[in-house]
Amino acid sequence: MPFNIPILLTWTRIVLIPLFVGVFYVSPAWLSLHEQALAATLIFIIAGVTDWLDGWLARKLGQTSAFGAFLDPVADKLMVAAALIVLVQLGRIDALIAVIIISRELAVSALREWMAKIGAAESVAVSMLGKIKTVAQMLAIPLLLYSEDIAGIPIQTIGTLLITIAAVLTLWSMAYYLKMAWPEISLRSKTGK
Incomplete structure (x- = not known):
């Protein structure tokens, strides 16, 4: 497994997922719902920036790899799925929307894998x-x-x-x-x- 800055950023995005979810479920009692929402929003935005940055750096530094091409969309899909599940739990989106988006991501990923094979x-x-x-x-x-x-x-x-x-x-x-x-x-x- 190659290890470089773009892959480190992708792993960072994966590591942010439990932190993101934990903001709502294991945060200190003194943290208000508003502060929890702000913290989760900032974590999600940071993850989004690392998504853009890892791809840009991989191309700029010539550090693209098959492993990075595999891991990057996995990290994206995991973060989006976690966010959608949290949003359903908070009552901010309908479960059907989350099911549609997550199911499509799984289906298209499987289709792409099969087509590549x-x-x-x-x-x-x-x-x-x-x-x-x-x-x-x-x-x-x-x-x-x-x-x-x-x-x-x-x-x-x-x-x-x-x-x-x-x-x-x-x-x-x-x-x-x-x-x-x-x-x-x-x-x-x-x-x-």
């Missing part, structure tokens, strides 16, 4: 639709974690709108990836391979 990974490479979904999701989650209005701006409402858009884009992008993979799926089901 058969040598057709380029068919399900990340699309612009998937990137837009990710942006909507990564903007929505901190807003929903913080949840309180700022200078009269309805943060919860904006976060709810963005996470709903992300859920719709989640389904749309999954349909897109399945469409792109369908020729291989169809061929393999006919040949039994």
Whole structure:
């Protein structure tokens, strides 16, 4: 396993997950719900920055690796899943939205792994639709974690709108990836391979 700064940042993101969850469930009694929400929001934002930074550094320093390419999306999906579960528990999003987003991430990851195994990974490479979904999701989650209005701006409402858009884009992008993979799926089901 290679060890470099980008991979260290990715591992940092994974280590932040229990800290993020712990802010709500094992934090000191003197920490108010507002302070818990602020701390969780900051941790999530730090994780998001490390996600951008590890990819940028890997390319800039020429430290890209197969292990890093594997670990980075795993760290992202774990952090997003943890955040969605916390948001459901807090009553800030509907469980259906969390199930849609988490299920899609698992399904598309499995599809990508299978397509890579058969040598057709380029068919399900990340699309612009998937990137837009990710942006909507990564903007929505901190807003929903913080949840309180700022200078009269309805943060919860904006976060709810963005996470709903992300859920719709989640389904749309999954349909897109399945469409792109369908020729291989169809061929393999006919040949039994």
